[in-house]
Amino acid sequence: MITIYHNPRCSKSRATCELVTTAHAANEPVEVVEYLKTPLTVEQLKTLHALLGGPLRDMMRTNETEYTELGLAAETVTDDQLYDAITKHPILLQRPIVVRDGRAVIGRPPENVAALFA
Template sequence: MITIYHNPRCSKSRATCELVSTTCNTANEPVEIVEYLKTPFTVEQLKALHALLGGPLRDMMRTNEAEYATLGLDADGVTDDQLYEAIAGHPILLQRPIVVRNGRAAIGRPPENVAALFD
């Protein structure tokens, strides 16, 4: 199963969906597309997703969104738990798209990043 956490208004997200369906998914695995703005993550789900992605938590955040600054997430001393809560409460802060396959995940920025999940 391939899961794509998708925002249909985002060109990178649309391009990643297209890349997966036309180029990467040669085995025709089932694909689930989740519009995460309509179905936000819980903190526990975000922690699990972060574990699949690896790297710093802020890498899975859209730090250029107005909410990031408004919520003071750029301040010193902000904890990971506060960041998880912020993403759960404001899903626009989640980097997009994110593709999950076989216990691994990748952010599709650029869309070609997800190709590594199919190697």
């Protein structure tokens, strides 16, 4: 199963969806999650973060207005506060994120997803 956390208004997200569904997913089911319509829970975010590895802020869109307005760049902000912010403001989640076989990558650029199929 391939899961794509997708924002249809984002060109990179659309390109990644197309790449996965046409080039890589011939024999695999693909679930597309429009996370702005169905925000992830804290537990789902923690699982996704573990699959991605790296700092939590890497899976966040730090250039969004909400990131600045909520003061999330402060060093004193905890991971729990960041998870909570993403659940309440799903626009903060980096996009797209593709999950396959217990691994995940951010599809920026879309070609990053090739690592999941190597």
